[in-house]
Amino acid sequence: MTVQAPEKPDLAALLSRLDELRVAERRAVSARMVSVAGHLIGTPLNVIAGRAALMRTNSAPEAIEENVRRIEEQVERLAQRIRRLIDYFGLAEPPTELRSVGDVLEECLSLYRPVAELRGISLQVDTDGVEPLRIEGSVAPLVLTTLLSLAVRTTAPGQSISISASEDGPKAALFELGLPGLQAPPTNFERFEPPEHGARYDVGALEALWVCLGLARRMGGALEIVKAKSGAGVTVRFRVVAASPA
Amino acid sequence: MREAKSPGRKDLARDRTRVYSLGVTNQAKPLGGKPPRCVLIVEDDDDSREMLGELVSAFGHRAVPASNAAEAIARTRDQRPDLALIDIGLPEVDGCELARLLRLVMVETPGLHTRLVALTGYSDGAMRESAGAAGFDAYVVKPIMPEALEALLGA
Numbered sequence: 001m002t003v004q005a006p007e008k009p010d011l012a013a014l015l016s017r018l019d020e021l022r023v024a025e026r027r028a029v030s031a032r033m034v035s036v037a038g039h040l041i042g043t044p045l046n047v048i049a050g051r052a053a054l055m056r057t058n059s060a061p062e063a064i065e066e067n068v069r070r071i072e073e074q075v076e077r078l079a080q081r082i083r084r085l086i087d088y089f090g091l092a093e094p095p096t097e098l099r100s101v102g103d104v105l106e107e108c109l110s111l112y113r114p115v116a117e118l119r120g121i122s123l124q125v126d127t128d129g130v131e132p133l134r135i136e137g138s139v140a141p142l143v144l145t146t147l148l149s150l151a152v153r154t155t156a157p158g159q160s161i162s163i164s165a166s167e168d169g170p171k172a173a174l175f176e177l178g179l180p181g182l183q184a185p186p187t188n189f190e191r192f193e194p195p196e197h198g199a200r201y202d203v204g205a206l207e208a209l210w211v212c213l214g215l216a217r218r219m220g221g222a223l224e225i226v227k228a229k230s231g232a233g234v235t236v237r238f239r240v241v242a243a244s245p246a
Numbered sequence: 247m248r249e250a251k252s253p254g255r256k257d258l259a260r261d262r263t264r265v266y267s268l269g270v271t272n273q274a275k276p277l278g279g280k281p282p283r284c285v286l287i288v289e290d291d292d293d294s295r296e297m298l299g300e301l302v303s304a305f306g307h308r309a310v311p312a313s314n315a316a317e318a319i320a321r322t323r324d325q326r327p328d329l330a331l332i333d334i335g336l337p338e339v340d341g342c343e344l345a346r347l348l349r350l351v352m353v354e355t356p357g358l359h360t361r362l363v364a365l366t367g368y369s370d371g372a373m374r375e376s377a378g379a380a381g382f383d384a385y386v387v388k389p390i391m392p393e394a395l396e397a398l399l400g401a
Contacts, residue, residue: 038367039335042367042388044293045389046367046389046390047291047293047294047297049391050298050301050390053392054297054300054301054304057301057305057392070293070297073293074293077293
């Protein structure tokens with residue numbers, strides 16, 4: 001019996017599959033966490049609403065006093081749960097070493113260039129003069145790869161994604177990604193709120209933008225989404241603190 | 247993208263009375279006007295269970311508490327409730343599974359007709375579908391308000 005050697009794996013297909021898994025993992029984790037947080041917060045709120053309703057049905061002073069006491073208990077329970085959620089999940093990662101903007105961007109692009117090619121999408125990169133700037137080397141690539149992943153997922157074959165990096169004042173680098181296939185997020189996006197009930201916006205896209213906005217702010221940077229100046233889609237501006245080369 | 251209008255105060259007030267009938271064909275006894283009723287409250291959170299019990303009592307009905315599926319089945323057998331308010335998110339055996347089990351209890355217990363109502367924090371169509379498939383007669387989105395309870399109890 002002859003055993004055939006396995007076919008050489010298609011790197012682009014593997015990277016594409018890895019990206020799909022990454023998106024699915026993020027979706028699963030965030031869905032689970034939102035569900036748990038919603039339950040933790042919703043339960044005391046439901047009790048408060050019920051106690052308020054009981055006050056409407058029974059206006060005897062002792063009944064009101066008891067229900068007020070129980071509402072205060074639930075408010076404290078709620079506040080404690082919220083504090084614990086924020087304290088535990090809001091822990092910041094330790095700072096990592098600085099890396100040049102050029103290295104960081106090239107590393108991120110090298111992961112998504114094959115995926116983009118596989119899907120018939122071109123990447124237009126402009127990093128003239130920014131390479132020597134140095135930025136945080138762990139979270140910034142996470143933001144960039146998440147944005148690239150979103151860009152590749154929402155761009156149609158034959159279209160192109162523009163990526164530029166530039167110096168933004170003496171202490172910041174600015175990355176701009178043009179996503180031609182992405183609609184502008186809802187107006188309440190800045191407050192991390194989901195769209196109004198019944199409104200339709202791709203939950204995966206909103207989630208990716210939320211993650212990036214949260215990470216950017218946590219590292220002292222900023223993320224802004226504006227309508228593309230020309231053509232369809234949006235431009236995402238990711239601003240990150242940078243240091244000049246020593 | 248379709249922007250939906252956010253709910254105003256009037257919408258929220260109207261929502262309080264909203265009880266979603268699931269149109270399940272069953273042997274549930276109609277609840278028309280014979281209080282006091284026996285109401286089983288199945289809820290794992292102590293404060294929620296206690297509050298619901300007080301709300302039921304405030305309407306002159308008898309509340310029977312249960313914190314899990316095993317207790318709920320035992321109380322259904324010995325107290326024969328007219329109505330069971332069941333939290334969907336129970337630990338171990340969840341609310342949907344409990345509804346299925348209670349339907350079996352009703353089949354094997356002559357004369358026992360308990361109306362099963364799901365209490366849920368979810369308001370989407372998928373939840374309505376799974377509650378109906380599990381054998382619930384209706385579901386109410388939390389927080390349950392006196393108006394909704396009145397509607398359920400036929401008061």
